[in-house]
Amino acid sequence: MSTTYPMVRVEKVDKYFGDLHVLRNVDLEIQNSEVVVVIGPSGSGKSTLLRCLNHLEKIDHGRIEIDGRLIGYREVNGRPLELSESQVAKHRRDIGMVFQQFNLFPHLNALENIAAAPINVLKKDRNAAHAQARELLALVGLPEKEQSYPEQLSGGQQQRVAIARALAMEPKLMLFDEPTSALDPEMIKEVLDVMIDLSQKGMTMVVVTHEMGFARAAADRVVFMDEGQIVEEATPEDFFERPKHQRTKLFLSQILP
Amino acid sequence: MKAWDWPAFFEYLTSPFLMMGAWTTIWLTVVSMVIGLVLGLITALMRLSGIPVLVAIARFYTWLWRGTPLLVQLIIIFTGLPQLGIRLNVVQSALIGLGVNEGAYISEIIRAGIQSVSRGQFDAARALGMNFPTMMRVVILPQAARVIIPPLGNNFNGLLKTSSLASVISMEELLRRSQMLTQVQFRVLEIFVVAAIFYLIMTTIWGVIQGRLENYFGRGHAASARRTAKAVLDEQDAR
Numbered sequence: 001m002s003t004t005y006p007m008v009r010v011e012k013v014d015k016y017f018g019d020l021h022v023l024r025n026v027d028l029e030i031q032n033s034e035v036v037v038v039i040g041p042s043g044s045g046k047s048t049l050l051r052c053l054n055h056l057e058k059i060d061h062g063r064i065e066i067d068g069r070l071i072g073y074r075e076v077n078g079r080p081l082e083l084s085e086s087q088v089a090k091h092r093r094d095i096g097m098v099f100q101q102f103n104l105f106p107h108l109n110a111l112e113n114i115a116a117a118p119i120n121v122l123k124k125d126r127n128a129a130h131a132q133a134r135e136l137l138a139l140v141g142l143p144e145k146e147q148s149y150p151e152q153l154s155g156g157q158q159q160r161v162a163i164a165r166a167l168a169m170e171p172k173l174m175l176f177d178e179p180t181s182a183l184d185p186e187m188i189k190e191v192l193d194v195m196i197d198l199s200q201k202g203m204t205m206v207v208v209t210h211e212m213g214f215a216r217a218a219a220d221r222v223v224f225m226d227e228g229q230i231v232e233e234a235t236p237e238d239f240f241e242r243p244k245h246q247r248t249k250l251f252l253s254q255i256l257p
Numbered sequence: 258m259k260a261w262d263w264p265a266f267f268e269y270l271t272s273p274f275l276m277m278g279a280w281t282t283i284w285l286t287v288v289s290m291v292i293g294l295v296l297g298l299i300t301a302l303m304r305l306s307g308i309p310v311l312v313a314i315a316r317f318y319t320w321l322w323r324g325t326p327l328l329v330q331l332i333i334i335f336t337g338l339p340q341l342g343i344r345l346n347v348v349q350s351a352l353i354g355l356g357v358n359e360g361a362y363i364s365e366i367i368r369a370g371i372q373s374v375s376r377g378q379f380d381a382a383r384a385l386g387m388n389f390p391t392m393m394r395v396v397i398l399p400q401a402a403r404v405i406i407p408p409l410g411n412n413f414n415g416l417l418k419t420s421s422l423a424s425v426i427s428m429e430e431l432l433r434r435s436q437m438l439t440q441v442q443f444r445v446l447e448i449f450v451v452a453a454i455f456y457l458i459m460t461t462i463w464g465v466i467q468g469r470l471e472n473y474f475g476r477g478h479a480a481s482a483r484r485t486a487k488a489v490l491d492e493q494d495a496r
Contacts, residue, residue, distance in 0.1 A: 093386035
């Protein structure tokens with residue numbers, strides 16, 4: 001390990017939506033190249049936690065560091081001061097995110113979707129960005145779709161383009177927010193295969209998902225959340241075979257056949 | 258005097274004096290529209306900025322200009338302001354009056370267009386590290402354009418006609434020139450029918466341009482229609 005910092009360090013994070021306490025004193029550390037799957041019932045705060053990691057949501061207490069750098073804030077005399085939108089934008093360059101609803105840009109074709117951020121954010125040369133986008137399309141198994149607009153692609157294909165789009169920024173960390181929840185069953189595998197491939201290449205990944213198969217196959221660690229708290233953390237094997245907490249057992253009994 | 262004078266009608270139809278009036282109407286409309294677009298975009302972004310001072314300024318502007326008649330605004334600018342030592346010539350007054358008024362309406366159109374873009378698009382743009390101007394330029398406005406262009410086109414059509422109000426401050430556009438011509442020619446009906454025809458030609462040509470713009474900004478959404486058409490053709494080729 002060349003780095004002395006964990007890739008993600010979440011310390012005593014609280015988050016409220018109005019009166020709703022959605023994250024309660026959450027602590028989490030994720031090492032470089034680690035794949036962490038976050039599971040839990042809906043409303044347990046797992047997606048919110050993920051969105052706090054790249055400051056799409058602001059936290060109310062605590063701190064989040066990505067690769068040793070405080071995200072969204074800078075510290076002045078020990079007090080966090082929120083950064084301006086454009087400074088936060090710079091922090092987000094290193095953090096890729098994949099969404100449940102894909103969120104591809106409908107007015108751009110697949111190639112342009114992937115190249116948009118490298119060209120406009122990193123100021124990469126257009127030809128270089130397009131060449132890189134073609135490589136990424138090949139990586140996600142869609143080399144023939146570069147001219148296709150999102151609505152000409154199936155859900156699974158859109159999500160694979162969305163993964164390629166996030167990878168184009170050459171992130172250190174990838175966040176997946178229920179990446180297969182909006183897909184028809186027959187398309188889930190093609191997306192998970194790309195994600196497994198990515199995990200084997202050493203990408204640090206945080207994946208919110210209901211796909212227990214993915215957790216078993218690719219996760220180094222499973223984090224179970226309920227009511228805004230991390231209830232249990234374990235290796236997939238321990239988590240599924242020997243869950244410790246009552247709430248985990250109850251949840252697993254509800255979702256596993 | 259004849260009820261309807263055809264030779265006079267055709268003479269007015271080819272009158273350079275009226276045509277120049279129509280030309281003035283066109284550039285007055287185009288320049289006012291550009292002013293309106295710039296002001297409208299700035300105002301819409303101010304409204305959506307969430308910064309209280311900017312929001313308040315933007316709201317005050319749209320409230321004031323949308324709440325008072327354009328005719329009154331034009332007269333105040335041209336006839337009233339000199340009392341305060343602010344002297345604007347006819348062209349300046351007309352452009353400011355029409356442009357600033359248009360901006361107030363356009364800001365509402367642009368704001369609605371931006372708000373029509375789904376939240377996920379903002380999330381995706383921000384997650385890719387785009388700052389606000391980049392997000393707007395690359396992701397949000399091109400999509401908002403699809404929603405914005407049709408009402409904006411209707412506003413341009415409207416402005417081609419409302420620009421005639423500038424005649425009251427003696428701006429020599431099409432209506433003013435038609436009125437001037439009636440002072441010497443007296444064929445009121447023929448002259449104003451010609452003016453109406455000129456307006457109709459301008460709005461009709463604009464309608465064609467607007468259709469093309471809507472097609473262009475609808476790309477990506479029209480893609481499924483293209484695909485279907487292509488699939489049908491491919492199928493025919495296959496047979």
